[in-house]
Amino acid sequence: MTPRVSAVVLSYQDEPWLERGIHALLASEGVEIDVVLVDNGCTDGAVERLRGTPGLTVVGDGTNLGFSPGCNFGATFTKGDYLVMANGDLVVEPDALLRLVEVASDPTVGIAGGSIRLNDDITTLNSAGNDIHFLGFSWVGGFGEPAATHAIAKDVASAMAALVMLRRDVWESLDGYESNYFAFHEDADMSWRCWQRGLRVHYVPDAIGRHRYEFGRVGNKMYLVERNRLIFMLTCWDSRTLVLLAPLIAATEVAMALIGAKSGWFGEKVHGWGWLLSHRKWLRERRRAVQSERTVGDKELSALMSDRLDAKNFPIPKSLLFLDAAAAGYWRTARRFLR
Known part of the structure; x- marks a missing residue:
């Protein structure tokens, strides 16, 4: 057929x-x-x-x-x-x-x-x-x-x-x-x-x-990319994963804000934070729905995750490469405690 x-x-x-x-x-x-x-x-x-x-x-x-x-x-x-x-x-x-x-x-x-x-x-x-x-x-x-x-x-x-x-x-x-x-x-x-x-x-x-690939067809792309990255983690990651990653998540937010200030999209980053705060109820409901449907835990799924940022997509200054390596080391340790 x-x-x-x-x-x-x-x-x-x-x-x-x-x-x-x-x-x-x-x-x-x-x-x-x-x-x-x-x-x-x-x-x-x-x-x-x-x-x-x-x-x-x-x-x-x-x-x-x-x-x-x-x-x-x-x-x-x-x-x-x-x-x-x-x-x-x-x-x-x-x-x-x-x-x-x-x-x-x-x-x-x-x-x-x-x-x-x-x-x-x-x-x-x-x-x-x-x-x-x-x-x-x-x-x-x-x-x-x-x-x-x-x-x-x-x-x-x-x-x-x-x-x-x-x-x-x-x-x-x-x-x-x-x-x-x-x-x-x-x-x-x-x-x-x-x-x-x-x-x-x-x-x-x-x-x-x-x-016909184009990276920047949408004018507010960094607002959407950064906001959506946080939506993704906050709704899809297990609560224990979020707790274990909290220090790195906070440090990453500071780093992305600084990069945004230097690159001209700091306002978009702040706009994304504002959206998340104003949609707290939806985030809780969405998270509850996503987590209720899962049958596989983050411990098993963590094998699918990358622990280093791809240099072609995220050009990191040589002076900051050690931070990427340090975050990867932290993650390798944190993975032992996932569920």
Whole structure:
């Protein structure tokens, strides 16, 4: 029986790759495919040009819902047994969705993540699954490395949201992405919640998508990245883990504030703190819900966490490298006391 797959794609501002990406999804081989396109504020006319395309449903009124709320909204219009979330600036290879189905159909798998390649060189990785640091940082794994060095399928801490597939029952049990993230870190959150439920997150090297990767499309990115990192830790980490990490979390907040002051985004950092304080009730409720659904403890999951920051994604001055090493040493000791 041919697998029924529904893909959700968001369009935002200028989308020079959107039409190419939609047509690539609709031309996928070995699956029965339909695509839901969410108009999240596309400004270059691509959405209008795509209207009426067979197999495509266009929804939304042009309001920017954000990435995670937009994906959740689009998912309500899907019909397939498998859901794919694909970026509007990503073009899949013809067999990519079939390769993802082959993995996502395994009942032990929660998320199947594609091999995201850089658009200007398909042999070079954008992501082979994302890493998660014990202080909540997350970054694209394998960025800039030859794809051939990541040719083996493997479990990963997190799948990059640019190309992920879930069975419908998994998506619905997770209630999709957490909408309050708006954008950034929602993929780490969803991946980690899968791991907490005993479901694996798996990198599929032959499910290839070509990505027009841009680091800074959102103007308030550091506000969202830093705020969401804290949401992630405060809701997903076990209470004992948070207590053990409290000194490092506090020191990291000071360090990030100083970096923000030097780099021009200190106000965004403060704004993030303000949001967390004003949403204390929601944070408590969210934490209670996430923790109540877990069946796997942090002690077991800690093996998935990185203990050092990746130099390609977090350039650390040589004078501060010892702090990264010291934090890693602290974490190795703290891991013994996790539950």
